[in-house]
Amino acid sequence: MAPPERRRRSTQRDIAQRAGVSQATVSLVISGGAASAQIAESTRRAVLAAAEELGYAANVAARSLKGGRNRLLGLYTFESVFPTDQRDFYYPFLLGVEEETARQGYDLLLFCSGGGGTGAPGAANSSGAPMAERSIYAGGTNRLKIADGCVLLGRNVRREELSALVREDFPFVFVGRREVDDGELSYVAADYVSATAALVAELARLGHRRILYLRAPQDSEPTRDREEGYRRGLAEAGIVADEALIRSLADPADLTVEQVEGWIGGLGITALLVEPTEDNRLTEALATMAGTRRVRFPEDCSLALLGDPPSWTPKSRNWTRFSLPRAQMAGEAVRVLVELLDQETPEPRQLTVPCAFVPGDSVGPVRTAGTRGGRPRT
Structure with missing residues (x-):
């Protein structure tokens, strides 16, 4: 027995012939949008009726344009x-x-x-391809x-x-x-604002008064919300905001142990609030820094992340942070x-x-003045 003949799928040209309109008119009706408002209602109905009769695109476009849903x-x-x-x-x-x-x-x-499109300059996928x-x-x-x-x-x-x-x-x-x-x-x-303010409150409860906020360089809404939470948390703890303690890095991989040592010694900070980046460069830089033992978290300086690391495994450092739901x-x-x-x-x-809130292991009480991690300064 011969297989049944397959029926050719209807096209917009078929609809145009059935409705007695131009193919451009059919395209406007089917695609929708502001331009389709120029089509007379009677013409629209004729196009949709023809599309339904011909079974165009399994009636998906026709159903939605008639007020139904595609689910x-x-x-x-x-x-x-x-x-x-x-x-x-x-x-x-x-x-x-x-x-x-x-x-x-x-x-x-x-x-x-x-x-x-061509993509943003320098944008690449995980394999390095543009x-x-x-x-x-x-x-x-x-x-x-x-x-x-x-x-x-x-x-x-x-x-x-x-x-x-x-x-x-x-x-x-x-x-x-x-x-x-x-x-x-x-x-x-x-709710980055409340979450960041709560981390500042926790640090203040542990005695920290010099808290540096390391923000993302882009002025995005999440970054602005975190900064608002940082300032709110300081105000609620009775701490005057010091603009010198709001910093950013053009490249998070540029964060060095020397910088953090300078912030501890030169600015007198006892805690860091860090906004995670969209990749692992910043958390990897922090982990490398902690591995040098020159700056220990939390013994020498408490550290909390303002959000989740981009990827986390049980082998990763359990940074104190808040986690997004x-x-x-x-x-x-x-x-x-x-x-x-x-x-x-x-x-x-x-x-x-x-x-x-994720307690983690990188935040602790403020260190005693004149010591680092309980050790006398040399």
Whole structure:
């Protein structure tokens, strides 16, 4: 018996012929966006009816444009962060999105291809190969629209694309606090302000008054939140902020034992608050420094991280820190997104989630004046 003949998939040209309109008109109706508002409602209905009759793209675009849903949620990242190792910093985010998406009765669509750009100068993947710059608007079209809405993730965001999503009212929620100049967006963020203030309070309780904050050089929202928490913690402890104790490094690998010795001896610091970087260079520099025994944590100087190291194993140093509720943040982002989809006129929502204190082993009482680690100075 001969196999049944396979039916050719319908195209936008077929829809145009069936509806009696141009192919350009069909493209505008199917893609949606601001430009499609120029199409008369009767024409739109004719195009959608033809698309449904012809079974175009399994009716995905037609169903969504008629007011229904695809039951698809997207996950898009501005850099390559989809992990294959459970120890990876981003792994809990992906897990949280996946689990909550299934709980909400949706399917998950991962947007992880490059946008065809050249990439930022010096940007490379784990093998050292140049990375393509990612773009939501590949070819000028919002490629996230195949999903009902999208969770966005990543450190190196393209602000102009966030602004474009806001202007076209595409439903999305960012994991992390992000702001744009020309509108409000929805996000779920870690409460860096309270967590940092709490670490300062713990150090003050242990007698520390000279606390240096080593911040990231980029002026991102998470860094600004950490600095706000640092200043709030000092004020609540009755400590006057010293601007000389707020430092940054262009390259975290440049942190040396000589610098820290200088801060201890020259600035009189007894504790360090360090903002982790997106890779392991800074924590590796700290571990190398501790291995020299010239600066010991916490004997010579207490040290706390303002967040999780990028990757951590049981063999790694258990730094005192606060930990981000990454899976919870991602799950909350999905819940907020579904709530926005359920509202006729959704308003932007911003949600912060508390961080968890990890005692670790790198913070202790302030050392006795004139000694380092209980040893007389020489």
